[in-house]
Amino acid sequence: MSTFFGINVALSGLLAQQRAMDVLGHNVANVNTPGYHRQEAVLMPGQPYPPAGATGLLAGQWGSGVEVQMIRRAQDAYLDLQARTVGQEASMWERAYASLQEVQGIIAPTADSNLGTLLDSFWNAWQDLSANPEDLGARVNVRQQAINLTDTMRDTVAQLRDSQAGIDLELRGKTDDINRLAERVASLNQQIAAAQAEGKQPNDLLDQRDQALSQLSQLAGITAYATDRGDVIANIGARPLIQGSEWYAVEAATRADGYIELRWAEDGAQVAVQGGEVLGLTQVRDTNIPSYLAQLDALATNLVAAVNAVHQTGYGMDGSTGVNFFTPGASAADIAVSDEVLADAHVIAAASTSGVPGDGSLALVMAQLRDQSLVGGQTLNEAYRALMTDVAAATRKASDTLAAKQLSLQQVTQSQQSLYGVSLDEEMSNMIIYQHAYAAAARLMTTLNDMLDTLINRTAAV
Amino acid sequence: MRVSTPMMTGNLAARIAANAERLYRLQQQISSGKRMLAPSDDPTAASRAAQMRSSLAQVAQYADNVELATQKLNTVDGLLGDLSTAIRSARDIALQAANGTLSADSRQALALQLDDVIRRVMEIGNSESGGHYVFAGYRTQTTPFASNAGATPPVIYNGDDGQQNIEVGRNASVAVNLPGSIVFNMGSAADPGLDDVFTSLTKLRDSIAAGDSAAISQQITDVDAHLERALVLRGDVGGKLQRLEMCANQLQNVDLAVSEALSKTEDVDLAQAAVDLQMQQNIYQATAAVAAQLNQMQLVDYLL
Numbered sequence: 001m002s003t004f005f006g007i008n009v010a011l012s013g014l015l016a017q018q019r020a021m022d023v024l025g026h027n028v029a030n031v032n033t034p035g036y037h038r039q040e041a042v043l044m045p046g047q048p049y050p051p052a053g054a055t056g057l058l059a060g061q062w063g064s065g066v067e068v069q070m071i072r073r074a075q076d077a078y079l080d081l082q083a084r085t086v087g088q089e090a091s092m093w094e095r096a097y098a099s100l101q102e103v104q105g106i107i108a109p110t111a112d113s114n115l116g117t118l119l120d121s122f123w124n125a126w127q128d129l130s131a132n133p134e135d136l137g138a139r140v141n142v143r144q145q146a147i148n149l150t151d152t153m154r155d156t157v158a159q160l161r162d163s164q165a166g167i168d169l170e171l172r173g174k175t176d177d178i179n180r181l182a183e184r185v186a187s188l189n190q191q192i193a194a195a196q197a198e199g200k201q202p203n204d205l206l207d208q209r210d211q212a213l214s215q216l217s218q219l220a221g222i223t224a225y226a227t228d229r230g231d232v233i234a235n236i237g238a239r240p241l242i243q244g245s246e247w248y249a250v251e252a253a254t255r256a257d258g259y260i261e262l263r264w265a266e267d268g269a270q271v272a273v274q275g276g277e278v279l280g281l282t283q284v285r286d287t288n289i290p291s292y293l294a295q296l297d298a299l300a301t302n303l304v305a306a307v308n309a310v311h312q313t314g315y316g317m318d319g320s321t322g323v324n325f326f327t328p329g330a331s332a333a334d335i336a337v338s339d340e341v342l343a344d345a346h347v348i349a350a351a352s353t354s355g356v357p358g359d360g361s362l363a364l365v366m367a368q369l370r371d372q373s374l375v376g377g378q379t380l381n382e383a384y385r386a387l388m389t390d391v392a393a394a395t396r397k398a399s400d401t402l403a404a405k406q407l408s409l410q411q412v413t414q415s416q417q418s419l420y421g422v423s424l425d426e427e428m429s430n431m432i433i434y435q436h437a438y439a440a441a442a443r444l445m446t447t448l449n450d451m452l453d454t455l456i457n458r459t460a461a462v
Numbered sequence: 463m464r465v466s467t468p469m470m471t472g473n474l475a476a477r478i479a480a481n482a483e484r485l486y487r488l489q490q491q492i493s494s495g496k497r498m499l500a501p502s503d504d505p506t507a508a509s510r511a512a513q514m515r516s517s518l519a520q521v522a523q524y525a526d527n528v529e530l531a532t533q534k535l536n537t538v539d540g541l542l543g544d545l546s547t548a549i550r551s552a553r554d555i556a557l558q559a560a561n562g563t564l565s566a567d568s569r570q571a572l573a574l575q576l577d578d579v580i581r582r583v584m585e586i587g588n589s590e591s592g593g594h595y596v597f598a599g600y601r602t603q604t605t606p607f608a609s610n611a612g613a614t615p616p617v618i619y620n621g622d623d624g625q626q627n628i629e630v631g632r633n634a635s636v637a638v639n640l641p642g643s644i645v646f647n648m649g650s651a652a653d654p655g656l657d658d659v660f661t662s663l664t665k666l667r668d669s670i671a672a673g674d675s676a677a678i679s680q681q682i683t684d685v686d687a688h689l690e691r692a693l694v695l696r697g698d699v700g701g702k703l704q705r706l707e708m709c710a711n712q713l714q715n716v717d718l719a720v721s722e723a724l725s726k727t728e729d730v731d732l733a734q735a736a737v738d739l740q741m742q743q744n745i746y747q748a749t750a751a752v753a754a755q756l757n758q759m760q761l762v763d764y765l766l
Contacts (some may be wrong), residue, residue: 038466101500108501108508111728116512120519127523129630131530134594134602187646351600358594358602359624364635370520371632381516389509392501399502409478414469421466428761 005049005062012065013441016043017434019068024430027142027388027422035211037073037420039203044069073203074420077226080210083412084217084224090405091218095280097398099167103289104395106159108388115156115299116384118149119370125366133350133360136317140345143337146325150335153300157333160289160296167285168260174219174278175252175262177239181216182234185209186247189231193244197229206273216241220262221275237272239264259285288394293332295387300332302374302383307366314362321354323347474753481746488739497730507727514724520718524630525713532706534638535699537591542696545586545645547691549762552579552663553682559670560678573671580663584609584617587642597642600624606642607660617660619648630709634703640695647691697743 005213020041030036048061108114108288118297129138188209195202209232216222222241224234234242241248249265262271262278273279304326311325325348340347351359376385490499501508558564558698559572587597587607594602598621606621621642627635643649657665662684669677 031469101502104500104502111498111508111511111515114512116516117519120516124519125627126659127527128540131527133626353600356600356622356624357599358626358639359600360626364627364629367629385509385512388501388512389505392505392508395500395502396505414473417466417469417472419571421468423464423466425467425761430766432765 005064007445007452009063009065010441010445010448012046012067012443016041016066017438017441018066021431021434021438023071024427024434028424028427031422031424031427035207035214036422037075037203037207037210037290038422039071039073041096042069042072043067071201071203072350073206074200075206076416076419079412079416079419080214083409083416084214084222086405086409086412087214088217088221089439090402090409091277092221092275092280093398093402093405095277097395097402099163099284100288100391100395100398101280102163103160103284104294104391106156106163107292107391112384114384114388115149115152116146116388117379118152119381119384121145122149123367123370129348129350130360130363130367133363134317136345139317139348139350142348143341143345145153146337146341150197150326150337153296153332153335157293157296160293164259164285164289167281170281171260171262171278174281175250176222178216178262179249181212181219182242182247182249185216185232185234185242186245188212189242190245193230217276219276220271220273223274231438237274239269263385280369288391292387292391295383295390296332298375299383299387300330300335301382304328304330304335306369306372306374310362310366310369311349313352314366315351315356316347316349317357318344318346319354320347321349323349351419464522471757472537474749474756476755478746478749479748481742485739485742485746488735488742492732492735492739495730495732496728498728511724511727514616514720514727516722518724521713521717522722525710525717527628528630528706528710528713531636531638532703532710534591534626534628535703535706537596537634538638538640539696539699539703540701541586541589541596542640542645542692545583546689546692546696548579548582548586549659549685549692552583552666553685553689554574555579556666556670556678556682556685559673560675560682564673566673569670569673573667574713576663576667576670580616580660580667583659583663587617587646595621595639597621597645599639599641599643600626607646615648615658615661616664617658619643619646623649623651631713634709636706645692645695647688653691656687657684662688 009375020043023039023041027038027040043045043066046067050061052061071426122142122145125138125142129135129142131139185360188205192202192205192209195205213222213224213232213234217224220236220241222234222236224232226232227244229244231244232242233240233244236250239248241250248270250262251265252260253263253268261282262273263269264271273282308324308326308328312322315321316323320340323340325341327334327336327338330336350356350363352362354364370381371379374380378386476607487499491497498504498511525597556574559569581710584607588605595604595606598604598606601621601624604620606619608618608620610616610618618759619642623641623643624639625637625641626639628638629635641651643651647653647656652658656662662681666678666681666685669681751760
């Protein structure tokens with residue numbers, strides 16, 4: 001035991017409090033940093049002297065002061081896993097809801113003016129014609145209502161397809177994001193493993209890696225878990241995206257139907273995305289929208305077939321018969337009033353027999369198509385309402401589920417924040433503690449200095 | 463539970479955002495007057511509302527149809543009245559002529575008067591309304607009655623038997639015309655035991671000119687029969703007009719009921735919404751005040 005043993009003990013106190021203050025400063029500086037986990041310097045008594053097993057003449061073991069054993073980072077792997085799981089569900093429903101809202105706006109823009117009201121106007125125009133069969137004006141009105149109806153139908157289909165194309169564009173962006181994040185995590189894995197091998201705690205790198213994993217999870221619903229070496233393995237479906245310092249790229253490839261899907265760059269196999277924004281988007285694009293397009297097609301083809309069948313048996317103002325009212329064989333994407341009718345409204349038939357201008361009976365039959373079951377047991381109006389309800393119900397479900405998931409996410413985030421978050425009050429009170437401890441250690445050193453001074457300079461001074 | 467600084471600020475931010483969203487929704491509801499801003503707000507109600515709208519459109523069309531039918535039938539009714547008047551005048555002339563003491567000149571004068579009546583009846587038969595012939599069945603652009611220049615029958619009917627039907631309700635239509643064949647008893651719809659009107663009147667004129675009292679009496683019986691037919695037809699039209707009036711009333715009632723139901727489904731309760739808006743604004747202000755207070759409660763402020 002040396003004379004200056006005490007000074008070293010005091011010094012260790014000074015240094016430890018100073019280091020602790022540094023860590024505190026780091027916390028305070030990062031109080032608002034997203035994804036930051038608070039750190040604390042773990043102070044432990046230093047190695048006692050003499051070490052156990054050494055024979056000695058001293059009584060007991062003398063403490064040698066304090067040392068910073070490690071800088072501990074607040075973390076909880078289970079909470080992180082929960083947060084990622086709920087987070088990816090919330091992200092998926094958020095994207096799905098946003099897309100479905102757009103689709104709803106396309107299919108049922110307003111209550112006053114939509115395909116349903118246009119159909120009503122179309123049928124009413126035929127009613128007017130049946131009451132005024134000699135009137136060219138009534139025919140022009142029928143044509144105009146038909147044009148409004150077909151224009152809107154084509155437009156709706158076009159907008160839905162645009163929606164799908166928009167989703168494709170987003171998917172491209174997300175693929176780039178996934179690759180970028182995967183590369184980042186792989187690189188962080190390498191650095192973290194290296195640091196941990198040297199016995200250091202790469203706390204800030206761990207923060208960055210957790211952030212990146214969280215973002216990846218929101219994008220593509222990865223499942224991630226840590227290995228013994230401190231690496232993280234992240235899988236999409238059953239295949240690894242990141243394995244230690246290795247990462248596998250995904251690419252946005254065009255499918256047979258013209259839309260984008262994610263594939264592994266290595267071998268072109270499809271990426272089995274299980275959650276996250278990508279899943280939300282692809283579900284709307286590949287399940288919801290095609291279903292709505294199919295319903296629109298059923299509406300259009302049955303409308304065209306029924307109207308044409310009736311119209312062909314009728315006679316126009318100029319005596320023409322066998323004329324198609326709509327271009328035959330059209331689907332919702334290209335439904336249109338026929339060229340003959342567009343060219344000359346006289347050919348619009350109101351009569352059931354030839355040469356009788358006052359006969360509006362065919363127009364009446366046409367108007368009565370409104371109440372006939374033309375689409376799978378439903379009238380055309382009912383079929384449109386069913387479509388509207390489908391979209392509305394899907395959107396509602398998305399919004400309700402999203403709200404529930406967001407609530408869940410808030411709770412998990414709060415739990416995380418409770419553990420990881422920096423409390424300024426806490427840091428401030430710790431600061432006082434460290435400050436006083438530093439002052440006390442300095443005071444100790446001064447006292448020891450005085451003692452040594454007495455011993456060396458004043459004992460038996462001559 | 464340990465409360466960290468980000469928790470407090472994060473929580474506050476989330477609450478204010480949620481509040482702002484509710485405020486925004488209420489403002490939208492009030493300014494648009496609609497409870498549902500999109501069908502997804504209440505899918506079943508939205509579907510019901512759409513159905514009610516469709517009903518209203520159909521009811522409005524039927525109401526228009528009823529009005530048009532009423533106009534057309536009123537026209538027919540008026541013309542039938544004119545026809546009855548004309549036939550009655552023919553009868554009066556006939557009664558005068560039945561007095562066997564008339565001179566040949568008097569009889570001739572009466573015969574000429576009857577010619578006028580026949581022309582008048584043909585004019586009525588060829589009446590137009592809105593550019594179409596009323597008593598022509600479906601052939602509304604062709605003159606229905608044409609003189610056959612002294613042959614038998616004296617007047618030919620060029621129209622047909624077409625009934626113009628207008629729909630005034632689901633599976634309920636009304637014929638708004640009478641083909642000339644029915645009114646004047648001609649063609650395939652004719653009552654076989656009776657001549658057509660023009661033949662009867664022409665025979666009467668010939669009988670008057672010839673001074674054949676027995677024949678005149680016979681013709682008067684026929685003319686009476688035509689008069690009776692016209693009255694029956696007119697009664698029929700009157701019945702239809704009454705039915706149309708009832709239809710119009712009923713359609714109005716349906717319109718009212720459905721409009722009310724639609725309003726209940728779609729429209730926002732303004733009073734309730736205004737109260738909710740006020741409440742949300744209060745909450746918003748309270749939250750903002752709390753945020754300001756929290757800001758002042760940091761230990762760091764007291765230490766330095």
